[in-house]
Amino acid sequence: CFLEISSWSCSLETRLQSSHQLVGxxxxxxxxxxxxDESEDVPKDFIKLKSEKLSVDEVSELVISPYCGAVSLFIxxxxxxxxxxxxxxxxxxxxxxxxxTEIKKICRDVRQKWPSVKHIAVHHxxxxxxxxxxxxxxxxxxxxxxxxxxxxxxCINTLKASVPIWKKxxxxxxxxxxxxxxxxxxxxxx
Numbered sequence: 001c002f003l004e005i006s007s008w009s010c011s012l013e014t015r016l017q018s019s020h021q022l023v024g025x026x027x028x029x030x031x032x033x034x035x036x037d038e039s040e041d042v043p044k045d046f047i048k049l050k051s052e053k054l055s056v057d058e059v060s061e062l063v064i065s066p067y068c069g070a071v072s073l074f075i076x077x078x079x080x081x082x083x084x085x086x087x088x089x090x091x092x093x094x095x096x097x098x099x100x101t102e103i104k105k106i107c108r109d110v111r112q113k114w115p116s117v118k119h120i121a122v123h124h125x126x127x128x129x130x131x132x133x134x135x136x137x138x139x140x141x142x143x144x145x146x147x148x149x150x151x152x153x154x155c156i157n158t159l160k161a162s163v164p165i166w167k168k169x170x171x172x173x174x175x176x177x178x179x180x181x182x183x184x185x186x187x188x189x190x
Contacts, residue, residue, distance in 0.1 A: 041065055041066065041067060041118070043111065043117070043118055043119060044062075044119050044120075045104065045107040045119070045120045045121075045122075046059075046062045046063070046119070046120070046121040046122070046123075047100055047103045047104065047107070047121075047122050047123075048122075048123045048124075049094055049096055049099060049100065049123075049124050049125075049126055049165075050123070050124075050125065050126065051125065051126050051127040052125075053125070053133060053134075054123050054125050054133075054134040054135075054136075054137050055137075056073065056075060056134065056137055058123075059073070059121045059123050059137040059138075059139045060073060060121075060139050062119065062121045062139065063118070063119035063120065063121050063139045063140060063141040064119075064141060065118045065119060065141050067118060067143060068118050068119075068141040068142055068143055068148075069143055069144060069145070070141065070142050070143070070144055070145040070147070070148040070149075071139060071140070071141045071148065072139070072140050072141075072142075072145065072148035072149045072151070072152040073137065073138065073139050073152065074136070074137070074138040074152045074153075074155070074156045075134050075136075075137050076134065076135045076136040076137075076156070077132055077133060077134050077135065078090045078129050078130060078131050078132060078133055078135060079131070080131045080132075082169055082171075085169075085171045085172075086171060086172050087131065087169055087170065087171060088131075088170045088171060088172060089128055089129060089130050089131060089170050090128070090129045090135060090167055090168065090169055090170070091127060091128050091129070091167070091168040091170060092124070092125060092126045092127065092129065092135065092165055092166065092167055092168075093126065093165070093166045093168075094124070094126055094163075094164060094165040094166070095164040096126075098164050099124075099163050099164050099165055102159075102162050102163040102164070103122050103159065103163060105162075106122070106154075106155055106158045106159060106162070106163075107120045107122070107155075109154070109158070110140070110151045110154060110155060113150075113151070113154065114142065114147040114150060114151050116142050116143050116144070116147050117140055117141070117142045117147055117148065117151050118141045118142060118143075119139075119140070119141045120138075120139070120140050120151070120155070121137070121138065121139040121140075122136070122137075122138050122155060122159065123136070123137045123138075124136045124159075124163075124165060126165075135167075136156070136159070138152050138155045138156055138159075139152075140152050140155065166178075
């Protein structure tokens with residue numbers, strides 16, 4: 001039995017070499033899809049900074065791979081309090097081009113530290129983020145859970161330490177720009 005497959009198209013017609021009988025189109029379609037998935041499932045990084053609401057489903061679907069048994073997620077949400085003060089909402093600002101460059105560096109570092117990682121998605125919200133909504137979603141897929149869990153932790157910790165995204169907490173009668181204690185430039189000034 002043979003199936004003609006090119007990187008751009010698949011023939012849904014297969015023939016048994018000895019009798020030239022057609023094999024079912026459904027079987028050929030499944031084989032075609034598997035071959036296309038294999039050629040298209042190269043490691044990818046999905047980086048997005050946006051002012052619209054983030055979607056956990058969208059981000060997790062980006063990293064799903066038939067080669068991976070693990071998808072690990074970190075979802076950072078807006079809480080309603082900080083040090084006894086009532087938080088109304090958060091506001092994020094970024095030096096966008098530099099932030100994207102730094103996130104790409106984080107993705108490269110992850111791939112060096114955990115070569116089995118398949119896909120990485122980092123979506124960060126900018127502007128106003130209401131209570132309970134996501135500010136950041138990070139998703140990583142890998143064949144096994146240990147690598148994806150470690151990579152997600154590395155991503156969020158490194159993002160907070162090195163990416164130029166700033167958070168302002170809005171309280172009932174005041175606001176405060178928050179400094180990430182992990183941030184390398186904050187520590188160098190002290």
